[in-house]
Amino acid sequence: MSTYARLPVQFERGEGVWLWDTEGKQYLDALSGIAVCGLGHAHPTVAEAISAQARRLIHTSNLYGIPLQAALADRLSQLSAMRRVFFCNSGAEANEAAIKIARLYGHGRDTECPAIIVMENSFHGRTLATLTATGNRRVQAGFEPLVQGFIRVPYNDLDAIRTVAKNSSDVAAILVEPVQGEGGINVPDPGYLAGIREICNEQNWLMMVDEIQTGIGRTGQWFAYQHTKLLPDVVTVAKALGNGFPIGACLARGDAADLLQPGSHGTTFGGNPLASSAAMAVLDVIEAEQLVAHAEKLGKQLLAGFIEKLSSLDGVRAIRGSGLMIGIELDRPCGELVKTALHCGLLINVTAERVVRLLPPLITSEKQASMIVDKVSDLVRDFLTG
Numbered sequence: 001m002s003t004y005a006r007l008p009v010q011f012e013r014g015e016g017v018w019l020w021d022t023e024g025k026q027y028l029d030a031l032s033g034i035a036v037c038g039l040g041h042a043h044p045t046v047a048e049a050i051s052a053q054a055r056r057l058i059h060t061s062n063l064y065g066i067p068l069q070a071a072l073a074d075r076l077s078q079l080s081a082m083r084r085v086f087f088c089n090s091g092a093e094a095n096e097a098a099i100k101i102a103r104l105y106g107h108g109r110d111t112e113c114p115a116i117i118v119m120e121n122s123f124h125g126r127t128l129a130t131l132t133a134t135g136n137r138r139v140q141a142g143f144e145p146l147v148q149g150f151i152r153v154p155y156n157d158l159d160a161i162r163t164v165a166k167n168s169s170d171v172a173a174i175l176v177e178p179v180q181g182e183g184g185i186n187v188p189d190p191g192y193l194a195g196i197r198e199i200c201n202e203q204n205w206l207m208m209v210d211e212i213q214t215g216i217g218r219t220g221q222w223f224a225y226q227h228t229k230l231l232p233d234v235v236t237v238a239k240a241l242g243n244g245f246p247i248g249a250c251l252a253r254g255d256a257a258d259l260l261q262p263g264s265h266g267t268t269f270g271g272n273p274l275a276s277s278a279a280m281a282v283l284d285v286i287e288a289e290q291l292v293a294h295a296e297k298l299g300k301q302l303l304a305g306f307i308e309k310l311s312s313l314d315g316v317r318a319i320r321g322s323g324l325m326i327g328i329e330l331d332r333p334c335g336e337l338v339k340t341a342l343h344c345g346l347l348i349n350v351t352a353e354r355v356v357r358l359l360p361p362l363i364t365s366e367k368q369a370s371m372i373v374d375k376v377s378d379l380v381r382d383f384l385t386g
């Protein structure tokens with residue numbers, strides 16, 4: 001179906017930060033398949049893990065024990081300080097699990113219609129519940145009736161949440177991105193997540209953090225909430241977890257970790273041996289090569305580079321980011337920059353109409369980061385000065 005407005009290019013092969021199209025042209029990938037291929041393309045350790053596991057055992061069923069899945073759950077729990085994990089196949093599914101947990105939690109407190117507070121400009125997926133949670137009318141339009149039980153407030157606005165707390169007794173949880181990705185790389189004020197944690201403690205709400213774009217090292221911590229001292233109750237991940245092999249996960253601690261019970265949720269493929277082996281390999285490589293610290297350092301280099309080259313330009317509204325999530329906001333729609341960049345052998349993205357979004361692989365070298373800064377700055381300057 002014509003679900004996507006595809007760019008006029010088809011890739012055939014990749015290696016590290018590089019891709020080659022069917023004509024043999026080479027591209028520098030500063031998007032990572034939208035924050036998925038943190039280890040770049042065709043990473044040998046991941047490829048070897050997947051192929052060895054495919055020869056051993058691809059799938060059994062969640063009817064049976066899956067040692068690799070259990071090991072991956074332990075590993076993720078250690079990294080996140082969560083206690084239990086539900087595995088699925090995508091980000092939307094990870095958020096569906098979180099939403100179901102919030103509803104069980106609300107009903108456990110005798111709330112008739114448990115509600116979840118969600119944010120303007122958020123993105124949580126394309127299933128009915130997650131598109132309802134998403135704060136973008138374009139994602140929702142045409143799919144009404146939407147799902148009940150969501151209350152929307154502006155992002156980065158603690159007072160708006162406090163007002164809901166005063167006026168509604170049905171709230172069970174808050175679902176929030178630590179940095180909004182699709183919404184335009186919106187980085188909240190430093191105290192925002194801590195403020196949400198505090199309100200959730202006061203109100204006995206679950207704090208649910210959507211780390212699908214931010215997680216697995218991208219922002220310079222394994223999970224973006226780890227830039228603070230707080231712990232959420234529920235964390236969702238997907239994108240980078242399998243470096244392109246589809247796998248998602250919903251992690252939880254405390255009461256939230258025990259709400260889903262046999263029969264209450266499930267999925268055929270979730271956490272099968274092949275997916276688990278891919279994710280284990282990803283975590284191994286990130287740890288062995290210290291890519292989380294690298295992401296932090298490289299993110300600072302990129303941000304400083306863009307500020308130096310672009311901040312004085314008329315038409316550049318803001319340059320912001322967290323680790324390797326970087327946004328350059330212009331004063332006008334700039335979608336056409338994606339095609340211009342493609343022409344120059346560079347993959348970038350534009351989100352929220354006027355924000356150039358960069359999500360380079362965690363394995364990007366300093367030299368490649370400089371190339372990204374130079375190329376993107378030239379493109380933006382040419383675009384603005386016509």
Ligand SMILES: *Cc1c(COP(=O)(O)O)cnc(C)c1O
Pocket residue numbers: 089090091092093095123124125126177181182210211212213238239
């Ligand atoms: C991509 C994304 C999702 C949806 O993930 P899918 O795998 O496409 O279902 C949800 N939340 C955030 C923050 C995302 O970036």
